Amino acid sequence: MIKVGLIGAGKMGISHLAILGAHPDVKVVGVCDTAKMVVGALEKYSKFTCYSDYRKMLEKEKPDAVFVALPTKFHYNFVKELLQKKIHVFAEKPFCLNPEQGAELKELAKVNGLVNQVGYHNKFIGTFKEVKRLIKGNYLGEIHHFVGEAYGPVVVKKKSDTWRSDPAEGGGCLMDYASHVIDLINDILSPVALAKGTDLKSIYSSNVEDAVYSLLELENGATGILSVNWSDDTYRKMSTSITIMGEKGKIISDANELKVYFKDTDCPTGYSKGWNVKYITDLTDQVDFYLRGEEYSAQVDYFVKAVEGKVPNDINTFESAWLTDRAISIIKTKAKATI
Amino acid sequence: MERILYGDNQFFAVNHISDSKSREQAMKFKDNSAIIKTLDFAIDAGIQTFMCTTHDRIAQICDTIRTNPNRYGDFKIYPCMPYAHKYANAVTELGIAGTVKQYVPGNLFGTMFKGGMAFVSKDYLKIMELLIDAEMKMFKGIKTPVIFLQNVITDLLLGLGMVDILKGFYDYVAKKYDAEAGFITMNMPLLLDTLESVGIQNPIICASINKVNFRMSGGKEIYEETLRTRKFRAIAMQVLGGGAIPPKEALEYVCSLPNVESILFGASSKGNIENTVSHINYFDEAKN
Numbered sequence A: 001m002i003k004v005g006l007i008g009a010g011k012m013g014i015s016h017l018a019i020l021g022a023h024p025d026v027k028v029v030g031v032c033d034t035a036k037m038v039v040g041a042l043e044k045y046s047k048f049t050c051y052s053d054y055r056k057m058l059e060k061e062k063p064d065a066v067f068v069a070l071p072t073k074f075h076y077n078f079v080k081e082l083l084q085k086k087i088h089v090f091a092e093k094p095f096c097l098n099p100e101q102g103a104e105l106k107e108l109a110k111v112n113g114l115v116n117q118v119g120y121h122n123k124f125i126g127t128f129k130e131v132k133r134l135i136k137g138n139y140l141g142e143i144h145h146f147v148g149e150a151y152g153p154v155v156v157k158k159k160s161d162t163w164r165s166d167p168a169e170g171g172g173c174l175m176d177y178a179s180h181v182i183d184l185i186n187d188i189l190s191p192v193a194l195a196k197g198t199d200l201k202s203i204y205s206s207n208v209e210d211a212v213y214s215l216l217e218l219e220n221g222a223t224g225i226l227s228v229n230w231s232d233d234t235y236r237k238m239s240t241s242i243t244i245m246g247e248k249g250k251i252i253s254d255a256n257e258l259k260v261y262f263k264d265t266d267c268p269t270g271y272s273k274g275w276n277v278k279y280i281t282d283l284t285d286q287v288d289f290y291l292r293g294e295e296y297s298a299q300v301d302y303f304v305k306a307v308e309g310k311v312p313n314d315i316n317t318f319e320s321a322w323l324t325d326r327a328i329s330i331i332k333t334k335a336k337a338t339i
Numbered sequence B: 001m002e003r004i005l006y007g008d009n010q011f012f013a014v015n016h017i018s019d020s021k022s023r024e025q026a027m028k029f030k031d032n033s034a035i036i037k038t039l040d041f042a043i044d045a046g047i048q049t050f051m052c053t054t055h056d057r058i059a060q061i062c063d064t065i066r067t068n069p070n071r072y073g074d075f076k077i078y079p080c081m082p083y084a085h086k087y088a089n090a091v092t093e094l095g096i097a098g099t100v101k102q103y104v105p106g107n108l109f110g111t112m113f114k115g116g117m118a119f120v121s122k123d124y125l126k127i128m129e130l131l132i133d134a135e136m137k138m139f140k141g142i143k144t145p146v147i148f149l150q151n152v153i154t155d156l157l158l159g160l161g162m163v164d165i166l167k168g169f170y171d172y173v174a175k176k177y178d179a180e181a182g183f184i185t186m187n188m189p190l191l192l193d194t195l196e197s198v199g200i201q202n203p204i205i206c207a208s209i210n211k212v213n214f215r216m217s218g219g220k221e222i223y224e225e226t227l228r229t230r231k232f233r234a235i236a237m238q239v240l241g242g243g244a245i246p247p248k249e250a251l252e253y254v255c256s257l258p259n260v261e262s263i264l265f266g267a268s269s270k271g272n273i274e275n276t277v278s279h280i281n282y283f284d285e286a287k288n
Helices: A011-021 A036-045 A054-061 A072-084 A099-112 A126-136 A173-188 A294-307 A318-333 B019-028 B032-044 B056-067 B084-103 B113-121 B124-139 B151-160 B163-177 B188-197 B220-229 B247-256 B270-287
Strands: A002-007 A026-032 A065-068 A088-091 A116-118 A143-151 A192-201 A211-218 A223-229 A239-246 A249-254 A257-262 A274-279 A335-337 B004-006 B049-053 B076-081 B146-149 B180-185 B204-208 B233-237 B260-265
Touching: A002 A011, A002 A054, A002 A294, A011 A026, A011 A065, A011 A294, A011 B084, A011 B151, A026 A054, A036 B084, A036 B124, A036 B163, A065 A072, A065 A294, A072 A088, A072 A099, A088 A294, A099 A116, A099 A318, A116 A294, A116 A318, A126 A173, A126 A239, A126 A249, A126 A257, A143 A173, A173 A192, A173 A211, A173 A223, A173 A239, A173 A318, A192 A318, A211 A318, A318 A335, B004 B270, B032 B056, B032 B270, B049 B056, B056 B124, B076 B124, B084 B124, B084 B151, B124 B163, B146 B163, B146 B204, B151 B163, B151 B180, B151 B188, B163 B180, B163 B188, B180 B188, B188 B204, B188 B220, B247 B260, B247 B270
Parallel strands: A002 A026, A002 A065, A065 A088, A088 A116, A143 A223, A192 A335, B004 B049, B004 B260, B049 B076, B076 B146, B146 B180, B180 B204, B204 B233, B233 B260
Antiparallel strands: A143 A239, A192 A211, A211 A223, A239 A249, A249 A257, A257 A274
């Protein structure tokens, strides 16, 4: 049984909390938030002990691990303090406001030998895991182009601003939405090394971009396109996809469906020449408690198991999230300001 | 409950295995007349219950049902609330408190003063009741004998251990709407234990039940065991496993299970609706 605390009971925090609450190896020792409404409801109806001062929670409950689900601008200070106190940390995405902060935290976690993970849940989705396996196994041969996309209906009309519309707090489509796609590209193909050109377009927001279009070059030399728009209400919810073209075939994958084309018979077991279609139902492992998608439960379970020493701490590490922060910074630097 | 319930996922572009299929559905059911036409196919196939989310467009479907009593006099709706994406998108943008403020009818100074009072006094059950009333408005004058809580909320409350809210929902829909509460979940065995622990006996539980173990948390075996040995009214949903199982095989499995009172399915063509109904009838008759 590991003792886990949660700081930040917003949308992601509450989701993590419910999953942690149902996890057989976890004892949730404390929940910390300053929003009276949420804390009030948890105090009245849940079994969790609530705090408004996280330091009190750490002192009193002595958690082995803490989930940090605060707005990004708070991640650096909170995560640093937790690592200094020798506490394992799961942080929400995006990791930090800039790569310098992330670089410091990843080193601190390493030096202290602490388990560290960031909430890029797409890496726990069966279709994307299979894409990574096919690419790492070199089944597509040399990659000559990729397209990473995400569309969804977050900001679909002009309206009042929240922290999501403040670039200084980690708001905007690039940090909040495109980060998921960048993280997948980094992980499946190779880390982003260069942005040859970027357009950050504001559609309904006044302070931040609602869409990101960028031409990227990766460390392995592959080039491709990033196309992300969170003001697209032709999508019911966020839809993330990746298309990869290689010398031996092509992959088109989203979270539900994986389509793979092989030019000839030289392909992995379970595939054949021509089009192959696989569904998430074939590629997903069962979870013990389901809330919003298997991947949310799976990432929490993986972190818990890493703290218990049952799995290596090698998915969504601070190191990989830092590479994503670095890519965001690269894309931003090359951005033409159209906001 | 009737043996076969007709669902609404296909009308609102909910497809668990294909984004392109989902887009095709959004195009096909762009106009409400297309939804009504398909509902009519279901009625003609002998189905009298429509289980649907409290999506904005359902309000317009309800108008049609109300204004045609001859056609829809025996028709029942099982509302499933809330339409999660409406709130999920709002939470992303406005935060939790902002969302509740947006969707609880009235405001601090408005006619719904009790809503404002509920905020101040942190009377969460009262807030929940106001939200239920807001969602139920569109069904006025239509038979709604069972009212469901959507799985994302059921399972969230389950994980958080907020069982009194689940009980509050159960009590309120009985008191205010003379309806039975139903609970949609992806964690059927755990939910049943939890509901029984607050004194809810023989609850209506709608869960993913299918041959390929899709979204059956903890595994198919424990689901089958729960169906065999426990007392509750099960509705099987996602019986096709998101489309992974051929319909005939999928329905044969579900029909063979003990204690599944109803089967929920969605289909967007006349042929698929008729085939599903006739498969279920065939396997039911073969069993008897």
